[in-house]
Amino acid sequence: MTIGKRIRTWRETNGWTIPDLADRIEGVSAQSVGRYERGERLPDSAFLEALVRLGCDPVVLLLGSQAAQSQVQTHSPGVAPDAVEVECLAFSASAGYGALAINETGKKATVRRDVLERLNLRPEFARLVKANGDSMLPTIHHDDPLIIDVSKTARSSPIDNKVYVFTIGDEAYLKRLRREPGRLVMISDNRENFPERVVPAEEPFRIVGRVMWGEREL
Template structure:
């Protein structure tokens, strides 16, 4: 059985819990990262990359649901990281691509580069369909503060209907975007940014531009380091 989770705010604080009683330098070496990198993660100066998160899961049996959200138990199996069969676990494809919360980056490649385990109940509680979810990373500041630069995202590819006010992963020609959808009374769709102060202009889509727009999925979860004060 996993240890009961401590209710802590932020990935960095939860990482510190994982190495309780151990010197940080030794723990970092065990995980294959520099001590300075682990220090940045624990302070919240940087967000852990997916390679580091998968190492925690595979070697230490860390429940990534708990690490990212603070919900659930610390360990998904035993504290030694040994695997167990769990029908409640689904392995989401992870794409080595960064959908831009800005002006747009290269769309997600069709082939995933890895998998990340999540509890089906966790995804269902988000309102997502577990078997249609995938993981990617946001880059840019246009969706600040809702989605900061480097945030880890879970999207649901089964949710293709674009509802007003929700956030989606769009592919627009050769760009991948994370934007909020806004509909007008006359049926025009605008891809908008939450960071109004940055001056990002909404992108308009009318009937003659429909073939340029692909809805990859609705954003269901955002995990990120503690936000700095602006």
């Protein structure tokens, strides 16, 4: 099933017509939605993100109806032709209270090749990590599998309001980043419990990678 057909199936499951869906997404016409569903045009990332905000499961959208864990599988001998291996990262407890670190696991997982192609992400720059915590609810849930881009471009040129894995000192974070005059702000989607914070200028800051897709986000 193509991504256009998955969009249509999800829309119809919600009982919406094409104009109903278009009305819920700013800047998108019913004609554009129709083209996406018929496969005449590939949906851009802004449209896909809007679907996720409306409750669409992005893994189902990109991969089909099987659960994310069956699509992103632990490495085993003999990789299928339509899959590629990517390295895994993991959040772990840090020395600080409630803090996390992020480390390479030495393990690999298989991801469908067409998923990386849709994300325009080369396998050597792709990493798989599971989310930790609830600061990005409702967009990203605890233990959601995330595909991140660790290329130099992703790490050196952050895009405002996109989601990144980054470190401040020895602690790792999964947040949106926004540049403001003279400072960088980290933003949680669960803002009621996790207010915006300025990245401390005096602390070492490093972007690990940009989150390209997850079970409920990009």
